[in-house]
Amino acid sequence: MSGVHPAWLGGLGGGAGLGDDVVLTRDPLCGLEAEAYTIARSGGVTTVVAADEAGLMYGSFHALRLDGELAAQTHRPFVARRMVQHWDNVFVHPVMGQVERGYSGGSLFWEDGALTDDLDRVGDYARLLASVGINAVSLNNVNVHAGEARLLTDRLSEVAALAARFRQYHIRVYLSVSFAAPMVLGGLDTADPADERVKAWWAAATQRVYATIPDFGGYVVKADSEGQPGPFAYGRTHADGANVLAAALAPFGGEVYWRAFVYNHRQDWRDRSTDRARAAYDHFTPLDGEFAANVVLQVKHGPIDFQPREPVSPVLLSMPRTSLAVEFQATQEYTGQQRHVCYLPPMWSSVLSTVAGAVDAVVTVSNAGDDRYWTNHPLAQANLYAAGRLAWDPALDPIALLDEWIGLTFPPAAAGVVHELMRDSWAVYEGYTSPLGVGFMVHPGDHYGPDVDGYEYSRWGTYHFADRDGVGVDRTRATGTGFTGQYPQPLADEYESLDTCPDELLLFFHHVPYTHVLHSGKTVIQHIYDTHFQGAAAVAEMVGRWAALPPETVGEDLHARVADRLREQVRSANEWRDQINTYFHRKSGIPDAQGRRIY
Numbered sequence: 061m062s063g064v065h066p067a068w069l070g071g072l073g074g075g076a077g078l079g080d081d082v083v084l085t086r087d088p089l090c091g092l093e094a095e096a097y098t099i100a101r102s103g104g105v106t107t108v109v110a111a112d113e114a115g116l117m118y119g120s121f122h123a124l125r126l127d128g129e130l131a132a133q134t135h136r137p138f139v140a141r142r143m144v145q146h147w148d149n150v151f152v153h154p155v156m157g158q159v160e161r162g163y164s165g166g167s168l169f170w171e172d173g174a175l176t177d178d179l180d181r182v183g184d185y186a187r188l189l190a191s192v193g194i195n196a197v198s199l200n201n202v203n204v205h206a207g208e209a210r211l212l213t214d215r216l217s218e219v220a221a222l223a224a225r226f227r228q229y230h231i232r233v234y235l236s237v238s239f240a241a242p243m244v245l246g247g248l249d250t251a252d253p254a255d256e257r258v259k260a261w262w263a264a265a266t267q268r269v270y271a272t273i274p275d276f277g278g279y280v281v282k283a284d285s286e287g288q289p290g291p292f293a294y295g296r297t298h299a300d301g302a303n304v305l306a307a308a309l310a311p312f313g314g315e316v317y318w319r320a321f322v323y324n325h326r327q328d329w330r331d332r333s334t335d336r337a338r339a340a341y342d343h344f345t346p347l348d349g350e351f352a353a354n355v356v357l358q359v360k361h362g363p364i365d366f367q368p369r370e371p372v373s374p375v376l377l378s379m380p381r382t383s384l385a386v387e388f389q390a391t392q393e394y395t396g397q398q399r400h401v402c403y404l405p406p407m408w409s410s411v412l413s414t415v416a417g418a419v420d421a422v423v424t425v426s427n428a429g430d431d432r433y434w435t436n437h438p439l440a441q442a443n444l445y446a447a448g449r450l451a452w453d454p455a456l457d458p459i460a461l462l463d464e465w466i467g468l469t470f471p472p473a474a475a476g477v478v479h480e481l482m483r484d485s486w487a488v489y490e491g492y493t494s495p496l497g498v499g500f501m502v503h504p505g506d507h508y509g510p511d512v513d514g515y516e517y518s519r520w521g522t523y524h525f526a527d528r529d530g531v532g533v534d535r536t537r538a539t540g541t542g543f544t545g546q547y548p549q550p551l552a553d554e555y556e557s558l559d560t561c562p563d564e565l566l567l568f569f570h571h572v573p574y575t576h577v578l579h580s581g582k583t584v585i586q587h588i589y590d591t592h593f594q595g596a597a598a599v600a601e602m603v604g605r606w607a608a609l610p611p612e613t614v615g616e617d618l619h620a621r622v623a624d625r626l627r628e629q630v631r632s633a634n635e636w637r638d639q640i641n642t643y644f645h646r647k648s649g650i651p652d653a654q655g656r657r658i659y
């Protein structure tokens with residue numbers, strides 16, 4: 061890493077300091093809760109009052125965003141736990157690289173197995189996260205390989221060095237740990253959570269962690285998922301497994317983030333009785349009430365896997381006696397991989413509007429790396445920015461947050477163009493990729509670019525079932541997998557019925573003929589053609605808009621970077637358009653009503 065690394069491209073935390081027109085008062089008797097603050101600005105002077113240091117810090121960052129007078133307002137975080145998780149491999153993985161699904165260069169923390177020597181950059185990152193309200197970070201990949209497992213034991217000093225940088229900004233660090241750690245690290249012949257030696261191993265290992273890092277946050281665990289070890293091997297439940305780690309952490313105030321991403325990843329595509337969408341609910345809802353108080357069940361926001369469009373996961377609506385975290389993915393694995401502009405907060409905000417009352421934590425998979433702009437595509441910063449702001453206050457308007465980020469980042473002369481490029485970019489992306497909620501159709505493995513049948517005959521459980529007559533997955537109770545029955549009412553009936561299922565989720569829940577007429581009045585096939593032509597055309601327009609912005613308005617380097625990524629987005633969007641349209645034209649034999657070019 062060399063050169064400058066602007067935070068929010070020169071906005072918050074990028075060296076901006078508080079002037080003497082900001083008065084900070086820490087008053088433990090002010091009656092505010094932890095992290096909360098009251099802020100006002102009058103006569104050109106901003107006052108911030110909080111009961112603790114963290115509250116003062118959040119108030120200070122708010123002061124930097126302020127523009128004009130403000131009558132006193134009190135702000136408090138919606139959830140106490142606002143975490144960013146890094147899928148950092150520590151050692152470069154032969155297939156996944158340094159950061160799994162990382163599209164922003166290398167790691168911020170490790171370089172091919174060794175702790176970074178740029179801890180100042182880690183400090184900058186901590187400030188950047190704190191400026192939007194993040195207060196927890198997990199440092200390593202949820203897939204824990206043998207080398208990374210050692211962070212928990214003999215490499216703890218590295219974790220401590222990172223924790224010291226994050227602590228300055230009131231951020232606690234967490235580690236992803238392997239469920240098999242008692243075997244891999246402890247030399248035991250079992251990881252059975254009922255075995256006393258296993259319990260003792262976790263207790264002792266955890267005690268050592270806290271002796272080194274007294275404010276350590278806890279563990280993140282991906283168990284019985286995509287090949288990771290877990291309690292199923294011993295005939296135990298996930299509550300049995302999670303509770304052993306929770307017991308080890310409890311004396312120190314630590315927590316376990318236990319992931320609900322558990323499904324059969326060795327499915328036979330011929331087997332129509334198994335539905336991956338059902339898996340998390342089937343595994344976890346019977347355990348509601350059985351998890352220890354310091355276990356947070358971490359649930360991906362949709363039932364499958366961070367697709368451009370999914371319904372909300374029913375698990376988030378069905379476990380009232382369990383602490384829940386909703387998991388978002390800022391790293392744009394299935395949404396353009398930080399080469400395409402795709403502003404995701406409108407998606408997250410709509411999820412939060414459904415689950416906000418049910419979740420205790422918001423987790424975001426980080427999209428930052430050692431790239432000069434943090435996120436490869438400079439505009440992808442806005443996803444991380446808004447992820448933090450929405451975790452603090454899910455009621456915030458995602459487009460207002462976009463403008464907030466733009467205002468802190470770009471000069472007024474560029475603001476309009478950036479806004480136009482980004483505002484509808486999720487809808488544009490959805491337009492030229494997999495249609496109507498059916499998902500996938502991506503290139504297997506790297507998940508970039510179109511491959512309509514790439515996963516159709518695979519073991520991963522992600523199928524679209526297109527044939528000459530129709531497309532989509534029948535997840536109804538009446539004739540399909542019964543997944544709609546996992547929702548509470550009114551959603552269970554809304555998704556079940558073709559009359560009420562929203563167009564954008566139609567193919568997630570139903571298999572319909574190409575001639576099925578959507579609520580929009582179009583047939584499914586015409587919708588596919590239209591959205592793909594329109595989506596690709598919208599990207600071509602974005603290129604023109606950006607080119608018309610004089611480079612010096614935003615700096616030549618940044619201008620060139622965005623222009624380069626937009627060129628790739630156009631190429632890729634055209635490829636998507638042509639492959640999807642051609643595929644469905646060939647399957648259905650139905651021509652485009654507008655006679656446009658299909659191959």
Ligand code: GCU
Nearest residue numbers: 160161202203282321365393
């Ligand atoms: C996706 C992703 C994997 C990741 C997994 C997870 O399947 O492709 O790289 O490990 O999600 O969230 O655990």
